[in-house]
Amino acid sequence: MIDLSTLAPPAPAAEPNDATPKRVWFHTFGCQMNEYDTGKMRAQLRIDGYQDAAAPDEADLILLNTCSIREKAQVKVDSALGHYRRLKRLGQPVVIGVAGCVAQQEGQALLTRYPDLDLVFGPDGVPHVRKLVEEARSGRRVLDTDFLDLEAYPFVSDLDPSVDGIGAFVTIQKGCDNKCTFCIVPATRGAEASRPSTQVIDEVRGLVGKGVQEITLIGQNVNSYGLKTPGEVTFAQLLYEVAAVPGVSRIRYTTSHPRDMGDDVVAAYRDLPALASHLHLPVQSGSSAVLRRMKRFYTREHYLDVVNKLRAARPDLALTTDVIVGFPGETDDDFDATMALLDEAQFVTSFSFKYSQRPDTAALRLKDPVPDDVASERLSRWQVAQRVRSLAWTRGHEDQEVEVIIEGPSRHEPTVLCGRTSGNLMVNFPGDPSLVGRSALVRVTRGFTNTARGELIA
Ligand code: SF4
Structure with a gap:
């Protein structure tokens, strides 16, 4: 375990300490928070001369920034790690590190399970990534899963150079x-x-x-x-x-x-x-009884009250949400209440999951697990209904003029530009790449489940 008290605070203005070009390959799992943490690590490591590798087999350093919010995400980390460790066994001189939530959760167990893993650190290690990588490069196996002092938490202010x-x-x-x-x-x-x-x-x-x-x-x-x-x-x-x-x-x-x-x-x-005009407001369940067992501390009625107030303030607000189905004790009536919320709250899209047991969580102690086939059937009902509603929402934009900020050319069609509305609808339309970064008025010609097609007006 590395002693954090010996670590220098993050040094955004530091000079590069090694001019030799080095290559880092990031593999990021999970949420936007992880994407941003990866950006911060990239910014920190850039100070030490690290550039992004074009492929893992060209990297001197491979960092997996992991997510453990669902079991599936954790399984993906194990499989990716297997791939990167093979590169090392084939002779690539690479330092491999696991960062993020799986690292925090498993800590020493990861180092024990994978003898060729060099570095394990949790989200609070991100501000000190330079020091941790340096330690690992010197041949030590490094573990850092300590939480930092909240009073003096070193938020890294470096801008992601990417x-x-x-x-x-x-x-x-x-x-x-x-x-x-x-x-x-x-x-x-x-x-x-x-x-x-x-x-x-x-x-x-x-x-x-x-x-x-x-x-x-x-x-x-x-x-x-x-x-x-x-x-x-x-x-x-x-x-x-x-x-x-x-x-x-x-x-x-x-x-x-x-x-x-x-x-x-x-x-x-x-x-x-x-x-x-877009808000992601995770509801998790439309049943107040389930919300109580989730310890969310609001009811279905409170959620709808908030939504109504928001819509009064911003009538065109596009609302998205997270839903967990099959939470312990969820009855058919509970799930029906969740399904009914889809129409009442008019979610334009949602991230929906079957409940998955996670270590160190209170729900592990809850009784009445929902059988997997029942949870699967509920998830599929939700997702089918959500797709119908999503499509209705995008089609509701047809023949309308919408303002978009143009984010870039389409990955698949370079002559097509992608612009995002305030309500978070991505509209693809033919246009000149010089327009990227500008606002534009676009007429929507066709709505699909998650995106729309349009034509440039101005
Ligand atoms: S609010 Fe609840 S769901 Fe969100 S991060 Fe905190 S504990 Fe997790």
């Missing part, structure tokens, strides 16, 4: 103080800490200076931003501050907790045109 698009994530918070009974995040990412708003605004300014127009603020429960820090602004106030930075065209954020969605945030939807 940011070259029109959108970027900005971390405003780490960890979570909630204890939803199905969730492993508090065990893997630790308690909640809010990043100082001055740092957040500085980073937003820096990103805008690099051409970024769309800022996505990220945290596990953004609505509780600042509440633990005396003198800090609230999340709603932070939204107003970000919107006031010249050059910010759009603001998104994730993830919200329905219990903490206050009237001040609802008011921001009325006041701030830059706040996107």
Whole structure:
């Protein structure tokens, strides 16, 4: 175990300490938080001369940034690790590290299971990745799963050097103080800490200076931003501050907790045109009884009340959500209540999963597991109904003129541009690549389940 007290704080302005070009291959699993953590590691390692490798077999360093929120995600990590370890056994001189939530959860067990693994560190190791990699390169096997001091949490303010698009994530918070009974995040990412708003605004300014127009603020429960820090602004106030930075065209954020969605945030939807007309508000279940067992601390009625207030403030708000089916004790009636919510809340898309048992979670102790075939059947019913609703939503845009920010050419058709509406609908339309980064008015000609086709008007 490396002693963190000996580590220097992150040094954004440090000079490269090794001019030799080195190649790093990142493999990122899971959520946007992980994508952003990977960006921060890339920024830190760039100081030491690391460039992105074109392929894993060209890398001096392979870092897997892992997710353990569902069992399936964890299985994927094991399989990828097997592939990378084979490269090492074939003679490639590569340092292999596992970062993120699986690393935090398994720690020493990973090093024991994989004798050729060099480095294991949890999400709180990200600010110190340079030091950890240096240790591993010197031949030591390194384990770092300590949580850092919340009072002085070193939020890394380096900008991801790979940011070259029109959108970027900005971390405003780490960890979570909630204890939803199905969730492993508090065990893997630790308690909640809010990043100082001055740092957040500085980073937003820096990103805008690099051409970024769309800022996505990220945290596990953004609505509780600042509440633990005396003198800090609230999340709603932070939204107003970000919107006031010249050059910010759009603001998104994730993830919200329905219990903490206050009237001040609802008011921001009325006041701030830059706040996107899209909100991801995870409901998890439409049954108040199931929500109680999940320890979500809101009811179905409260959720719908919040949705109604939001729609009163922003009538065209596109709402997306997360749903878990087959949670222990979920009856047919409970599930029917969830299905009914699809129409009542009008979710335009959703991430839906069968409940999967995770270590260190309170739901492991709950009785009345739902048989797998029942959970599968419920998941499939939800997903079929969701696809119908998603298609109805995209088709509802047909013949309408929508404003998009053009994000780039399509991966499959270089002469086709991809633009995103404020409501998060991706519209593909023929256009000149010189328009990338501009706003455009597009007429939607055809809606598909998740995207739409259109033609440029202006
Ligand atoms: S709010 Fe609940 S689901 Fe979200 S990260 Fe915290 S514990 Fe997990």
